[in-house]
Every structure is written in C-alpha cells, then in structure tokens.
Amino acid sequence: MKFLFDFMDKNIAPLFEKGGKFERLHPLFEAGDTFARTPGDVTPSAPHVRDSIDQKRLMIFVIYALIPCILFGIWNAGSQFNLSNNVEDATLMTDLIRGSAMVLPIILVSYMVGGVWEVLFALVRRHEINEGFLVTGMLFPLVLPPTLPLWQVAVGVSFGIVIGKEIFGGVGYNILNPALTARAFLFFAYPAQISGDKVWVGTAHTAFDNSIFFGTVAENVDGVTMATPLAVAAAVEKGGDAIGALNEAGFSLFNMTMGNIPGCIGSTSAVAIVLGALFLLATGIASWRVMLSGVIGCAAMGWLFNVLPLDNAFAALPFIYHLVMGGFLFGIVFMATDPVSCSATNTGKLIYGFLIGALTVLIRVANPAYPEGAMLAILFMNVMAPLIDHFVVQGHIKKRTAYARALNNA
Numbered sequence: 001m002k003f004l005f006d007f008m009d010k011n012i013a014p015l016f017e018k019g020g021k022f023e024r025l026h027p028l029f030e031a032g033d034t035f036a037r038t039p040g041d042v043t044p045s046a047p048h049v050r051d052s053i054d055q056k057r058l059m060i061f062v063i064y065a066l067i068p069c070i071l072f073g074i075w076n077a078g079s080q081f082n083l084s085n086n087v088e089d090a091t092l093m094t095d096l097i098r099g100s101a102m103v104l105p106i107i108l109v110s111y112m113v114g115g116v117w118e119v120l121f122a123l124v125r126r127h128e129i130n131e132g133f134l135v136t137g138m139l140f141p142l143v144l145p146p147t148l149p150l151w152q153v154a155v156g157v158s159f160g161i162v163i164g165k166e167i168f169g170g171v172g173y174n175i176l177n178p179a180l181t182a183r184a185f186l187f188f189a190y191p192a193q194i195s196g197d198k199v200w201v202g203t204a205h206t207a208f209d210n211s212i213f214f215g216t217v218a219e220n221v222d223g224v225t226m227a228t229p230l231a232v233a234a235a236v237e238k239g240g241d242a243i244g245a246l247n248e249a250g251f252s253l254f255n256m257t258m259g260n261i262p263g264c265i266g267s268t269s270a271v272a273i274v275l276g277a278l279f280l281l282a283t284g285i286a287s288w289r290v291m292l293s294g295v296i297g298c299a300a301m302g303w304l305f306n307v308l309p310l311d312n313a314f315a316a317l318p319f320i321y322h323l324v325m326g327g328f329l330f331g332i333v334f335m336a337t338d339p340v341s342c343s344a345t346n347t348g349k350l351i352y353g354f355l356i357g358a359l360t361v362l363i364r365v366a367n368p369a370y371p372e373g374a375m376l377a378i379l380f381m382n383v384m385a386p387l388i389d390h391f392v393v394q395g396h397i398k399k400r401t402a403y404a405r406a407l408n409n410a
Helices: 002-016 021-035 055-084 092-125 131-140 150-162 178-188 229-235 244-246 253-258 272-283 288-307 319-324 326-336 346-366 372-408
Strands: none
Touching: 002 229, 002 319, 021 092, 021 229, 055 092, 055 272, 055 326, 092 131, 092 150, 131 150, 131 326, 150 178, 178 372, 229 244, 229 253, 229 319, 244 319, 253 272, 253 319, 288 319, 288 326, 288 346, 319 326, 326 346, 326 372, 346 372
C-alpha cells in the first residue's frame, strides 16, 4: 500500500496541483486522496498545532454515532409498512429488507445530489471538498419520513446545500444547519408529503406484492392513515386527556421511548439516539452543555405549562413525553450541537440549548399549526447564536474591566 501511495504522490498528484494539467480538478483528487488515507500535508511554517483528530475523523465519528439510528430506522420503516399492510409472514429479515428498500434510496439520493452540488461549488471556487457533507448528507434523510418521494429528497438537499450553506460561503460561514434548512424547505413547500397522517407508513406497491423477499401483502390494502404521537396529542380537545388519547392510539411512553412507532426515519427511538449521544460525549465531539441545557429547558417549560391554569390537554403532558415524542431528542443531540451554527462560548451554549428546549415545548403547545416545534426552535436559535455569543463576550469584557479598575483603585 505504501508503494501505491508513493507512486501517487510522485506521478499522479503533480498533475492536479497548481500548474498541473488537471489543476481545475484538484478538489476531486484531494477528496479521493483524503477519503482513502490521511495525507501527510502539514502547515509549512510555524506556529501551528497538530491534532490527532482531523476534520475527516471528526465527521466519521458523527456517522458512527448515527449508526444505531440508521439501523433502527431501517427496521422500523419496514416494520411499520408490514404492520400497516397486514403482511402475514413478516419476520425480522423481511422487515429489514423492506425497510432497506424504502430508506437506502433516500440516503443515496441525498448523498448523490448533495455531493454534486458540493463538487460543483468546490470546482468553481477552487477549494477542497469539505468533509462536513458526510454528516449533512446522512442527517437530512434521517429527519424525513420513509415515504417521501425521491425527487423531493433531491430538491430538499439541493436547497439545504446551496441556500443553507454555499450561498453564505460554504462550511464555517453558514448560520443555519443545512440539514434542517433542507427539511424546513420541504415542510413549507410540500406539506402534504412531509406532514399529516398519511405519510409515515408505506402502502403496498405492486412490484413488492407476493414477494419471497418482502413477505405476502394482504389483498385489498389500498392505503393507511396513521397519525404520529404529536399529531394525536395536538388533536385532543380542550379538557381532554392527552395521555389517554396517546395510549388509545397505541403510543405508550414505553413504545415512544423504544421507537417502534410511525415517524421520521432516524428520530423515533430515544434509546438509539441516547446511544449515539453517549458516543459523541465520550469522544468529545459534541457539546454536553447544549444537550444538558436543552433537556433542562424542555423540562422547565413543560413544568411551567403543567402548573399554569390552562385549558389545554397538550399543556398538561409531563415533560418526559416531550422528550420522546417527535424529533426533539434527535435534534438536540445531532442538530443543535452543530459546531458551525451553534453558540461558540461555553456560557452561550448553555443559554442556546436551554432556549431550544423551552421554545420546542412552547411552539408545540401554543401553536397547533406546528405540533413538532423542534425544527423551528433550532433554526431560530441558529440565527440567535451569534447574538448570544456577543452578549456573553461583552459580559466577560465588562467583568474584566471592572476587575482591572478595582485593582488600579486599590
């Protein structure tokens, strides 16, 4: 292998460097070289610091943390399809195969279309292809329903990459999380396919009927209507019992925690998300301040609604339900901790996370048009993050100035 890399460095790499025959294609060569190995390039002059973890390793660690959500999402998509279509001989394997047929095309389209935009902007701007897309290209499919049309996946990821990131200058300059920006675009542009009661479980397709790989689909199955837990809770009338309505619809606290319910591909299982969060915390990739303060903010706002004399069944839900329903937990672990769009100061991260948790519950309870809340809360706080950091830094400056004056006066 060393012989091959030496050959590439001496005979192939010069063709793509400045002045080489394929100079314009250097981003493509660099991306392939970086993906295959860790290049030995270092900063030519001091001062510089070398770290054992480069950006590629950092992004790969996030993908590792997403593996439990990916695997569970594939199984759950197939399981929900088979349950809703009365597949009589469904097994774990048929669930996984059916789920793979639904989920993997969404992931492939996300990577392929988003990758084309990344390469295009890298070639035009003549800079390296950033590894950050490895995470964006995976996060976006995981916050989508498994039944979303593939052309909408392509449109959504295009909007997220171009408008949410590249238009600001690329990685490091975007103020919004690209994956959430893409989902927000689809949510408002094509609400029928990404919200409502009929989008979370698949219906029978002729090509899959009576297949030895997918199981036997019962006859006369046309479609299915199955609301998500948030939709059920939001639909409870004043004076009703939201917990009772959830249990009646088959959404117990245990089921919502485990995740074997209709929902977005990667955000239904709190157990899978927590496993990913523990990995991110153990490796130091994500901020524990954002995660912890986000949960505290959710609990505080949930408790506040519980004690206020409101005639709202949704407001009476204990905060633990808000943690396991919808995409809050997935968002606070994988979206809110994005190092680019998150607050940079330690104190700012505590404020940032707390407000995301509080706003999520506030939007869910106070605005029935948007029963999810987590997506809008994170995007809003993405915009507010620079302002939070500004006030935190100004506060530090004032304290140090006052301390310096006190020493001078002494």
